[in-house]
Amino acid sequence: MRFLRLLFIVLLAIVLVAVALANREMVTLNAFPVNLDAYLGGKWSVELPLFMVIFLAVAFGMLAGLIWEYLREAHVRREARNRSAEVARLEREVGSLRERHANPRDEVLAIIDRPKGTGTDRPVTTANPASGTTLPAAR
Incomplete structure (x- = not known):
């Protein structure tokens, strides 16, 4: 690619000198x-x-063409800047929601997320399960 660029510049220079x-x-x-x-x-x-x-x-x-295109595409750059700010805001919101809802974990998710090859078939239990994550006691 660098060779092609250099070749183009040399050919352009030759044409410009010939015109001059x-x-x-x-x-x-x-x-x-x-x-x-x-x-x-x-x-x-x-x-x-x-x-x-x-x-x-x-x-x-x-x-003149450069200035014309810069002015013509100003609304596209403004929209891209607004969308970028919106994406950043939504990513922050998703991150905060993930942190807020990551704990406490229930036992089903702990079983699914347990690494394979631990050798145990019993579920991994958490020390203090959150309310509403366990079944009620038998009567």
């Missing part, structure tokens, strides 16, 4: 039409090589 060498003529870039700059005063034009005008136009277009 083929378009070295000086051109006048006017900010306003010829008749309008007489009313505004000052010189509103600059002489640049043609390749520089091309590169600046491409760079300006990329910058």
